[in-house]
Amino acid sequence: MGLHYDTNGITVLLFLTTNSEAPLRMQVQRSHPSKKDSWVENRKIYAKKGALLIMQGRKVLHDSEPTVNEQKLSVVYNYYERHDTYRHEDFDNFVYYGRPPKTLGDNARGEDRP
Numbered sequence: 001m002g003l004h005y006d007t008n009g010i011t012v013l014l015f016l017t018t019n020s021e022a023p024l025r026m027q028v029q030r031s032h033p034s035k036k037d038s039w040v041e042n043r044k045i046y047a048k049k050g051a052l053l054i055m056q057g058r059k060v061l062h063d064s065e066p067t068v069n070e071q072k073l074s075v076v077y078n079y080y081e082r083h084d085t086y087r088h089e090d091f092d093n094f095v096y097y098g099r100p101p102k103t104l105g106d107n108a109r110g111e112d113r114p
């Protein structure tokens with residue numbers, strides 16, 4: 001899966017393996033009252049067996065670098081609140097069946113077209 005925001009508010013990752021490759025890449029929006037402008041902090045988090053990572057999936061643009069030589073296993077918990085269970089209509093087809101979202105059309109497959 002490429003760079004994305006999660007549909008749920010809170011995402012928890014339980015890492016089952018320790019890896020020296022394929023870190024989780026995160027673009028975290030930062031701000032501080034003492035600073036005029038906000039900024040983006042780029043982070044790379046490497047999986048460590050037994051570690052739990054909690055993030056606001058809707059606010060953090062993220063993906064994982066691909067594995068090359070190692071196997072990476074993690075359990076993903078996506079927490080929705082009862083009053084807020086929004087999922088884009090194409091989301092499950094995209095994630096589970098690889099069908100491009102209707103809003104992106106055929107070019108979502110990355111094919112070169114004139």
Ligand SMILES: [Fe+2]
Pocket residue numbers: 004005006011057062
């Ligand atoms: Fe995600």
